[in-house]
Amino acid sequence: MTDAIASAEKLEQALRADGVRITRQRAAILKVLSESADHPDATELHRRARELDASVSLATVYRTLAALEAQGIVHRHSFEGTPARFETADLPHHDHIIDIDTGEVVEFRSDKIERLQAEIAKELGYDVVRHRLELYCRRKDQD
Template structure:
């Protein structure tokens, strides 16, 4: 989602677009990770030093209410954010680094649909979060047990 599209969502909510909000929107639109509010604040402050953390939180709240940003709450970590225009995907959370890796598996999607059908349901929405640690590698570079 572009910064301009995020800006339109704010304008539709009656919010004035300031230099501070423009910086936040630009960072959010260009993020290729899942930044939390503090990370957004830090990145936006580099572009616009007058950005406040409260402006970041208010802006994210409005964007979330408008449905253009998703709040991701992973166990043991602050909420992270991503734009809502990305295709469906699931997340692997590295417990050591906090990294969030997006992935998609047709096998998992098919299995979930089969389970839901067996229980008499159609899936309307779902999310999958896997939490793990990288396997150790031996000296030859192969994964260890």
């Protein structure tokens, strides 16, 4: 079983547990979301899902995302200046660089940053429970 299929099934199980019926339209949304390697917004998810099932409505996309978010299965990211974007919560922890010129979102992981954050929290008498790091960047000239 591929990771995308496993992820789609996990999303479906979460919706069923919340009492949400899995319709053809929702199945298309779940498939698109589980296969997304980027951070699509609701409009982009809608566009992609309509390629699988033309009857998918934007309202169904929003309702499905809200139910998945409430279950903690999907993360909503509200990057400055862009519509909310979504990704499945089954990914390992990572941080984001947002290209302020193109809107591209780049995932990265840095052990150095993780250690520094834990060190700072410890110095101030805290343990890090969770965190989110977003760097808003502009690509350097490629001269």
